[in-house]
Amino acid sequence: MPELPDVRAFMGYLQSTALHKKIVHTSVDEAVLRKGTSLQAVARAATGHSMEEAQAHGKHLFVKTGRKWLVFHFGMTGHFDYYECQPEDEDHTHADFELENGYHLAYVAPRRLGFVDVTDDVAGYIEKEGLGEDALRISRDRFVELMQNRRGMLKSALTNQAVVAGVGNVYADEILFQAGLHPKSAVKALGTDALRKLHTTMQHVLREAADRQADPSSFPDSWLTPRREDGAACPSCSGTIRRITVNGRGTYVCPSCQSEFS
Ligand SMILES: [Zn+2]
Structure with a gap:
């Protein structure tokens, strides 16, 4: 299960691949949307913006896109895959951000226990989740x-x-x-x-x-x-x-x- 060191590694991976590239299309499976959010809310937060910065807090990763933050939790087996033509694991790609350079950043989770969410307040989110x-x-x-x-x-x-x-x-x-x-x-x-x-x-x-x-x-x-x-x-x-x-x-x-x- 991804713990702090894994999430820091995922953050480094995102920073060295997808950062500062405009997102042109967003797709997210219902199954990984956090309760209370919607595909429309995530797409509105992401599409047309770039991933500007990333912050990790424990097992959560926050990625700034415009005025919103995407939130990723990796559950038991989640990770990112930056690819051009073919995702490494299409069946388990549950969120996909297509970038202006033709590449994609995929959120891959073979066991769907993680989630994708959106927030406009990282500190408030951490507090609401009850995280230390x-x-x-x-x-x-x-x-x-x-x-x-x-x-x-x-x-x-x-x-x-x-x-x-x-x-x-x-x-x-x-x-x-x-x-x-x-x-x-x-x-x-x-x-x-x-x-x-x-x-x-x-x-x-x-x-x-x-x-x-x-x-x-x-x-x-x-x-x-x-x-x-x-x-x-x-x-x-x-x-x-x-x-x-x-x-x-x-x-x-x-x-x-x-x-x-x-
Ligand atoms: Zn010993």
Whole structure:
């Protein structure tokens, strides 16, 4: 599922392909339109304008077209495809912006859980969605303050988009592995120092992953993500990676490297 690093990579892709080119035709499938918006509203916001700038907030991407912003959420498997003649996956191209240079920017989503929407107020949209601050922009003090007020398990708090936006199942595991913290730890049991270190690790992991286009095959050998498999060798000790379940989500841990606080 696209998380913050993936969405940053999609933003970079859009910026290096479709930016500043006038949109001459817009098509969007009903299935990916956010409830409350319409094809007409998206087309009116897009056609005749250029994609002028892009801003990511957690797992959401906002793209400015004239006075409006297109909103993209990538669900489980969504991404963009910039193409000239033939989209890479026509069956799953659910939105298509034809540009004046003859190319198209397609929103592709094999599992239609993402959406396309339109807004004229990015800050208001983020607030209405109940999203916390972006995980790469949140300050250390604010992160510590928010986490200190949470109950329950550490991984649940870290992946709660209302606390901090952008961390999902895969990167939460990576962050907690690198921080040496067990995902089932009680948030309440962590002191201020541990939460400060967690903030540093979170931003380090997300930035490094975004810089590597969120491609696990390019991640450092010391990372967990390329070894998300029960029984895999821990990249840091002689132990073994285990698959456990945390709040119903498959979670990978090294029981030797990651301490559980309760
Ligand atoms: Zn280990």
